[in-house]
Amino acid sequence: MVSVNLYGRDDEVRVLARIWAGDGPPGQVLAVRGEPGTGKTALLSVAERLARAYGALVLRTGGVEVAARPPFACLEELLRPLLQGLPGLDPPERRALLSAFELARSFPEQALVHRSVARLLSRASRQRRVLLVVDDAQWLDAQTLEAVAFIAERARELPVDLVCAMGTRYPRPLERGRWPEITVGRLSAHDAERLLRQHAPTLSSARRRTLLREAAGHPLALLELSSRQPMPADRGDDSPVSRLEGMFGLVAADLPRPVRDILLVAAVDDSGDLREVLDAAARLIGREVDESVLTSAVEGRLLRVLDTWVEFTHPLVRSGLLRGESPARRQCAHRALADVLADPYRRAWHRAQAESGPNGEAADLLDATTGDLLARGAVSSAIVVLRRAAALTTRGTERGSRLLRAAELAVQLGQEDLVDLLVTTALRQELTVLDRAKAQWLLETLSEGAPADVARVWELCEVAADAAWAGDENLALDLLLSAALRCWRAESGPLARAAVVDGAELMGEACPPLRDNARWLAVLGVAEPVASGRTVCAALDALRPAEVEDPHALRLLGMAAHAVGHDVRAAEVLDRAAQLLRAQGRVGPLAQVLALQVVVHTELGHLERAEVAAQEAVQLARDSGRPVSAEVSMYQARLWARRGDTELALRQFAETEPSARANHLNSVLFCVQRVKAESAFVQGRYEEAYRTCRTLLDSRAPGYHPRLWFDALGLFAETAVRSGNALDARLMLRNAEHMSLITPAPLLRMQLAHARDVLAAGPGKSQSND
Template sequence: MITLFGRERETARLEGLVDGVHERGDALVVRGVPGIGKSALLAVAVARAEARGVTVAGASGVQSETHLPFAGLHQVLRPMLGAADQLPARQREALLGAFGMAEVSDPEPFLVALAVLNLLGDAAARRPLLIVVDDVQWLDRPTTEVLAFVARRVRSDPIVLLMGLRDGYPTGLDGSDVPELELTGLDPAAAEALLDAQAAELSVGIRWRVLSEAAGNPLALVELPLALEAGTVTAEAGILPLTARLEQAFAVRLADLPPPARALLLVAAANDGHDLADTLAGGAMVTGAEVSADALAPAVDAGLVELQEQALRFRHPLVRSAIYQRAGRTDRLAAHAALARVHGRDPDRRAWHRAAAIAHRDESVAAELEEVAARARQRGAIPVAVTALRRAAEVSEEPAAGAHRVLAAAELAFELGRGDQAAELLALAEPSVAGELPRARVVLLSEELGEGRNDGPAGIRRLITTAEAVAAAGDRELALNLVRTAAIRSWWSDPGWEQRSRVIALAERLAAGDDDPELLITLATAGAVERGADVIERLTKARDARLDGAMTRLLGVAASTVGAFDLVGDFLDPSIADLRAQGRLGLLTRALSTQVWRQIFCGDWAGALLVAEEAARLAGETGQRRRQASALAMRALLAGLRGDEARGLELAAEGERVLGTVAISSVAALFQHARGVIALCAGRHDDAFGHLWRLYEPGDAAHHATWRQWVISELAEAAVGAGRQETARRAVAELERVAALTPSPLLHLGLRHARAVLSDDEALYDVALRADLAAWPTARARLLLAHGMWLRRRRRIQEARVPLRAARDTFDVLGLLAWGEKARQELRAAGEASDLRVPPAAELLTSQELHIARLAAAGLSNRQIGQQLYLSHRTVSTHLYRAFPKLGITSRAQLRDALEGA
C-alpha cells in the first residue's frame, strides 16, 4: 500500500474508495490548509486507480480562472466530450452551449448538470471512473455547482469523485451533504520522521524551530529548513501566518533568478491557464525580446515550476501567489496588458486581462466586461455574469452607468438565490441610481430581498405607487412584476381590501385579457375571497385550453390559492412535466410545493410523501430556504398522519431551523398546521387546539387570513376534545361570512365538517355527507369517522359501526395510519374487532424507489425516469433492482399490479 508520512488512515480511506468503485460510487471532499498534504493524498488515489485499471479524469482550479465559465468542468469532461452526441437533445445542447460550442439561449444550469451526470455515467459503465478535482476553491462557481450536483448522485454508479478544498474559502459545496475528510497536522512522531528524511543534518535549534513553526504541516517541514538555513526567513517572519511564511520562503528564491525567468514566471502567475506558448508570448511582450523555454531552466532548478510538454505548472499554488504578490504593481499591470494581447482572439480572457491591466476607469473596458456578462448568462454561468458586471461597474467612467451595472448584478444574484450578495450589491448601487425606471427596479429588488420583513400596508402601498408610475412610463413587464410582488405580499399579510383592490385594479389594466394567467394569479393572491368566484369560473373554463407550461403553472397556483385544489392537478401536472424537461428546478420546486397540498387535501397521500421529499431536496439544492421550510412542514404533517409523532416534530423543528429568522406568516401557519395535526392524531387535543388557534389570532406570527379557512375542520375536532367548542364556533361564524363571498371548495368542505362536529344535530352530518366528495376521499373518511364517533357516544352502537368501518377501510387504503387506528379504537369500543392493517408491498419501498417504480409502471424507460428525477439512468436501474424483490416481482410488466393503490 502506498502511504504518506503520518497519513496511513487517510491513505487507506481513499484507497478503499477506489477499490470499492466497482460496487458503488462515492464522493468525498478532502479539506485542509495550504501545504497540509491534500494534493499528495489525492495523488495516492490516482496511483491506486491507475494500478486497478480505473479510468482517471480530473481538473485543478487556478485562481486566475475563477471568472471563466465552466473552465474547470471542461477540463474534467474533455476526454469524454466525443460521447456528447449520445445525450438527449436538450441535455446535449445545454452542455455544448455551456462550453460555447453551440448557440443556446439561457441553458438551465441543472440541465447542464444532468448532462454531465449522464455523460460520466455512460463513461463509467464502460470502465469505473475516478474524478479528482483539486483546489476546488479556485474553480469557477458554475463548475463547482455542477460538481456538487453530481456528488450527491453517484452512489449507484461506478464513479468516485474526490475534491480537494482549501480551508477558508466559500464554495458551492458548502452546506451540501457530501462527506468530508478534514486533514490536520501530522502527529509529532510523523512530523519528526518527515523532517529527518528531508533534512537530517539540521542543528538542534533550527530543528526545534521548524517543528514548532510547521505544526505538523508537511510542506512547511520540507520548505522551512531550506529557508532558515539560508537566512531568507527572518525571526520576524515567525509572527506571520504559516501560509505567509511559506509564500516568503518561495518568493525569496526569485531574487537569484535572471530577469527573463522572473518576467516569465510573473506572466505565468497572471495567466489563466498552463499553456507554455501563452507564457512565452506574454514574456516577449513584457521584456521586449524573444524568449524561449530555456529561460525557465533556473526556475525549474529552483523547484518553483515544472515543464510538462507544452504546459508550465507551478510546484504548489503558494508559489504562484508568492510570485504574483511579490511583483510590483507596475509589473503586474504590464503582465496583464501583455496577456490581453496574447488572448486577443478570446474576448472573455482579453476583457478580464484588460480589466486587470488598468489603474484607472475605462468605459471601453467596462463595456467589454458587460459583454462578458451577457455571454456568461447565455451559457448559464450566472455567477460569472454577476462578477463581470460588478467589475464593469468598478471601471465605469460614469457613476450612473456603474450603478446600472451593479443593479443588474444584484438582480442576477437574487435570481441565483444569493440574497446576501444581492443585498450587498443593491446597497452599492442605490445611492447612484437615477431615473424613474431604475429606481423602480431598486424598489422591486428591495422588496424581494426583504421577504421576511413585514412592512404591512406601507410596503404594499409603496409597491403599488411605484407600479402605477412604471405603467405610465410604458414598462409593462416591470409594472407587472411590481404588481405581482404586491399581490404576494397581500397573501402573506392582509393590508386590507382598499390596498388589495388597488393591486387588482392595476393588474386588470395591465392584463392581456380576462384569462391572462398573470391576472388570475394576482386576483387569487390579492382577492382570494372577494374575487374567488371569478377565479374559479375562469379556471374551470381554462381546463381544456391549450396553454404552455409557464401559464399552466400560474393557473395551478391560482387554483390552490382560492382553495380549488380539485382543479390544481389539471394545470400543474403538464406544467411539472415541462419544467422537468427544461431543467428549471427553481420553478419546479415551487410547482411541486403546490402539488403536495393538492395531494394532501385530495387524498393522494402516497404521492404527497414522494413529492414533499423531492420538493424539500430540490429546494435545498436551489437555495430556496422558504420553499425548503414549507416542504419540511408538509413532511411533518404527513408523518403525523401516519402516526409517527416523533418524526413529525423532528421535521417541523428542522424546517423552522431552515427558515431561521425570516418572518412570513404563511410559512409560520404551515408549521402550526403541521404541529396541530400531529398533536390531534396523537390525541393531545389541548395542544392541537393551541397550535391551530394561532392561525385565527390577529397579531400572531402565524395568523393567516386564507390558511385558517383550510384548517377549520381540524380546529373543530381539536376544540371538541379540548372543551373549547364556543371558541371554535366563533371562528366558524367568522368564516361563514367569508364563505358567503367565495365558493372556495375547501372552505365550504371544512365548514360543513366543523358545523357537524360542533353541533348535536345529526342532520348536519347528513348534509355534509351528501355533498359531492368524490374528489375529497380523506374529507369523506374523516366525516364518516366523526359521525361514527357521534353515534357511538349516543349508544347507537349498531348504526355507528357502519360509518366507522367505511372510515377505517378508506384510511387503510390511503395509508393514514393514525386515523385508521382511531377508527379501529372506536370500533373496538363499539364491540367490533378489526384485523390489523396489512401494509401493501409498496410501503416497503423507500420514497425514491417508489417514485421510480411508479414512473416505470407508467411505461417510462430508465433514461426517461432519470431525466424526470435528475438521476443517472444507472441509478434508476439500481433502485428498480432493489425494488423488485420487495414487491415480490421479477419484471417491469408486473409493476402496475404490484403498485395498485400506492
C-alpha cells in the same frame, strides 16, 4: 501492492490504501488538507497509483491560483474521458453539459448541470470503479467547485470515490459536507533529518542545523532551501511558506529582464499555453521572443516546459513571483495578455485586471460577456463579472443597474445575503425610476417570513405605480404581486388588499391587454381571493392549459387558481407547467411549481401526489444547495398529520409557530391550528378540536386567513357534530354562506356542501373530509 516511499507519511498512505484494499465500498470521500508545500499533491499521486493498480478509472483535475479561469474549465478537464457517453443522456441533461463546456447554447441551470454530471459518473461507475482526484480545490473555477461539492454529497449514491486536496481551510461550497480528512502537517524532527540527509547528503552540520530550524519540518522548504544559496529572511513573516515565496521571487529577480517578463505573464495567465504566454510577453517586452529564452528559468527550477505547455514547478513559485512584482507591472502583464486573447471572457477579465480605477471601456467589455456566461449556466461567474464591471463603471446610474442585475442573478441562486448586499449598495447610487422600483422588488424576494407591515404594502403599491408610469408593466405587476403576497402571508387588512387590487385595475383600464396577463390575475387572486374570485375563476374556466407554452405564466395561473379556491384548475395548469419545465431542464422554476403542487394536492386530498411532489421539491432543494421552501415544509407537516403522524407534524410546527406569532404570519398560523385541530379530533378530544377549529373561521383570531379557511369547513362541521356544538356551527357557517354568494370558488362550494351534509346528518353519520 504499489511501492510508496514518502518520508513521514506512513499513516496517510495507509488511509489511502484502505480505500482500495476492499475495506470500504465504492463512494469513499476524503479531503487532504494542509499548507502549501507539505506534500498533498504527492499523496494524491499515491491515491491515483493505488486506484489504477486495482483497475479503477481515474479522472483528475486541479485548480490554478488565477481569477480568470473560464467557467467549468476544471470540470471539463475532469470529465473529458467520459464525454463520449454524452449521447446516452436525456436531451436536457446532454444540452446542459454541452452548454457548460461551450459546445452549445441553452442557458442551463446549475442544478441541471449537476444532475447531468451525476448521470455521467453513475453510468461510468457501472463499468468499473471510478476515482476522482481534485488538486488545489480552493482554486477551482466557481462552477467546478460547486459540482465537486455536489458529487461529494452523493458519492455513495453514484457511487464514485473522491480524493480532494485543498489548503488549510475548506473552500466555501465544500463546507456543506462533513468530509473524512487527512491533515498533512509538517514532518517530525526525525523525518525532516532523514529527508534532508537523503536529498542533500553533503551539507555541513552547521548548514543542516540552520535549514532544519528555518524549514521547521516543511518538506518543500527542506528540499528547496537546501539546494539553493542561503536567502535573507522575509521581513515581517519568517514562516517556511513565506521564506519559499521570497526565495522564488529573488531567484526570478536575478534573471534577465525578458525572462522575468515571460515569467510574469505566465503567472497571471490561467491556461499554461506556451504560445499564448510568449505572444503576450512579446507585447510586454516590445519584441518577439521564443521558448529558448526560458532555459535559465527551467534550469532554476522555476518552470517546466512540456511541448506546447508551460507550468510552474510549484504554486508557491507563482505566488512568489507575483508578490515580488509591483501592482503596475502586474497590470501591464494583464493588459498584454488581454491584447492577444481571442476568448471574450478571458480577454475582458484580464483587461479589467489591468485597471486600478474606473474605466468605462473595460467595464463595458466585461459586461458584454455576461450573456455568454449565462448561456453556459455560469450564473455565479456572471455575478462576479457584473460586480467587477460595476466597480469599473464611471456613471452612477449604470453602476447601480449592473449591481441590480447581479442581485437578480443572486436571487436565482438563493444567496439572500448577497442579494441584500448588492441591492443596498445599488441604492447608494444614483438610480433611474425603474431601477429604484427593481431594487424594491428584489428586496421583497427576501421578505418571506417578514412581519405584517401594512405600510410596506402601500409603499410597494406606490413603487408599482412609478414603474407603470415609466413603462415597465411587468415590473409594476411583479411589485403588486409582492404586495399581494404580503397580504396573503400576514393579514394586512381590507384597505391594504383593496389598494393592491386598485393598482392592478388601474393598469388594466389603461392597458386592457394586461387583463390577459397571468401576473395580473395572480395579483387579483392573491390580494383579494374572495372579492376577485368571480373575475379570476371566469378567466381560468376559459383557459386551455394544453395550449399555453409559457411555464412561468402557467405557474402564476396556478398561483391565482389556488388563491381563489379553484384547485382542480390549479392542479391542471401546474401539471402542464411541470411538464414543460422538465422538458426544458429548468429545475429552479420546477421547484417553485412543485411547492405549489404540494399545497394544491393536499387541499384536494390527493395525498400520494402531494407526497411525491414534496419529495421531489426537497430533492431539488438538496441538489441546488437551497433551503426547502416554507410552503413545502408547512404542507409536509399537514401531510404527516393527515397520515396520522400528528406528533411529527406538531414538532415541525413547534419550530415555526413562535416566529409566526411574533410576525403575525396568518398563513403559517392557520396551518398550525388546523393540524392541532386534526390531532385533537383523531385522539377523540372533540371539544378541544372544535374550539381550535372555530378560531380558523373567526376573523378576529390570530390563525384566521381570508381564504385558507375554505379548506377547514368540513373539519369544522365534523368537530361540531362530535362535540355537540352543531347549533353554534350553523351560526358560524352563515359567513361562509354569504361568501359563496360573492365568489364561485369550487373549493368553498364543495366544502360548504360537505359541512351542511355533516351538520344535517348529526352524530354517528358524519364522514371525515379527509
